[in-house]
Amino acid sequence: MVTIKDVAKHAGVSVATVSRVLNETGYVHEDTRRMVEKAIEELNYTPNEVARSLYKRKSRLIGLLLPDITNPYFPQLARGVEDRMQESGFRLIFGNSDESEQKERHYIQTFVQNNVVGIISSTNFPGMDFYRRLKIPVVFLDRISSDRPAVYADGREGGRIAAQQIVERGSRRVAVLQGPAHIRPAQDRFQGAIEVLQDNGVSHEVIRTDSFALHEAEQKAKELFETVPDADGVIASNDMAAIAVLHEALRLGKKVPEDVQIIGFDDIPLSGLLFPPLSTIRQPAYDMGYKAAELMIQLIEEQTVELRNIQMPVEFIERGSTRAKPEQ
Amino acid sequence: MVTIKDVAKHAGVSVATVSRVLNETGYVHEDTRRMVEKAIEELNYTPNEVARSLYKRKSRLIGLLLPDITNPYFPQLARGVEDRMQESGFRLIFGNSDESEQKERHYIQTFVQNNVVGIISSTNFPGMDFYRRLKIPVVFLDRISSDRPAVYADGREGGRIAAQQIVERGSRRVAVLQGPAHIRPAQDRFQGAIEVLQDNGVSHEVIRTDSFALHEAEQKAKELFETVPDADGVIASNDMAAIAVLHEALRLGKKVPEDVQIIGFDDIPLSGLLFPPLSTIRQPAYDMGYKAAELMIQLIEEQTVELRNIQMPVEFIERGSTRAKPEQ
């Protein structure tokens, strides 16, 4: 391995000078700089980030914790984070929490042991002690917390829009998938939807779900049509659930959207490729990740940030699983 | 930050002794051990991995490079890798290469700068100099290389099975999506399919694709039905492409599988939830990731590994986008 000493020797200067050239700090004579740069080039030297990190007590690494990248919504968040971090020269250490507190605790610990400069997390446990104790910046993503900055979508508004749309388009018996009770944005969506359904006096049934996992979605889709066989509208807690519901509806020989309208949440990339393509409430997942990264970088570089909670707008994406809006 | 010195002072011993307790090396008196453990407990000390990594010249980090986790196939690989690594206490540094050589080179560099002990990569450029030069273990995943160990699925066999199935089930005019030309497993699938189609004297058209990206898939699906409007069977290069083709077929009013049969490749989690659910050639993605991690751990721990190339079996998953097999 080529070290800074090798470069120093090769260029005939001290390690301090090489370090100054590398970091563009202090005074370095133009001629010296060139010699050092030549030596770096010739030896193909790249500084050891670990040594740097040890002295500085901070690395160029960011910890990213997601529930499960197997759910297509999260990779989009991740890409947003990664791409923004990349622009500023940060790398990601990555972990799936599987919604387990233990795993999460463990990941956070090793993030810290590796001197990460910040942690971006879609945790299910934003209030936990191990977050409170952290002395590095934390940004919650797709989650809400009173202690820490967060980036999330306007869930309540999303829920409202979904309900409005499905009611306007004629559903009168609506099943609502509730989504995990302990995840704020999911509950906001749910509340928003219920609000509007009640205001409009539309009959609705609630199907509770505990996680966003796929097999649970399949299960709940079956349960839905057993519990509410005459449902003519479904508001799903996310697109994965909506897809499961759509599948089950078609399997039961129902026509979508004629017999049942279905609205999802997220707008994952595949939604538009289903048949019928899924109408959904779009969360700007990539942008949310990107913004979270941006917020993190601000927190790292300055200590103070004015805007600590960023709520992103949601949007109704009209596709084929809802009917045409009747003329006013 | 609590350091080993603090622990040493608190326990009334030297740092060397604390280190011995931590690493279970050398001789430590039972009583001393207990005192040290008590001190560690009381101070809530966790060793700094960075310092450790600097001295040892190796960390507990593994670099993982994937083309794009936004494609649902890759998160499954990633989860397999992560879960196995987790078991042995390794963490992942993660990057998406976006099939760009430049990005890839850059990621590999920072992996090295961070003292990763190994790199697992689904690269598009397995032969590149920057891989050859690496002095740490490299395992290619879902890729094939003559220089390095690799874990991949039996693409040729997969292609054969796909073609056999679609022919047996009655397609006589088959469109084949070729998949990126520079990716071995994709080409193997393609070759396998073509072989069988030719052997059976079934007419086939080839649609070339350059990447696995989603928007390209949509595009190619349209192109397919323009070029081969009378196709009664489609062998897609992966499930994403198959989903796009399925969508396009239904959009054009074709009945699947009555008018057109479609076979995908990968078996991503959503395939079964389409309507009709997608028949596909299953690659055991999670297991492949898991195995790759296992292989990597062997390479790290011993220097020598007997089985350096692991080919995983593929399997036809019969679902609704293919017709029933006619009675013999």
Next chain:
DNA sequence: ACCTTATGTGTAACCGGTTACTCATTTGAG
């Protein structure tokens, strides 16, 4: 011409661990 300030570079301490080496004490074989 003289003193202050700016420029340029090297020496060595430091970051937080690990381990080679040293030394003291115990243990046990003959």
Next chain:
DNA sequence: CTCAAATGAGTAACCGGTTACACATAAGGT
């Protein structure tokens, strides 16, 4: 009882960078 081997623990060098400090020389103000 003697001496080699085993046990137990501390000191300090080391990993590869960064930077405080020291020092020398050049530049600039009066």
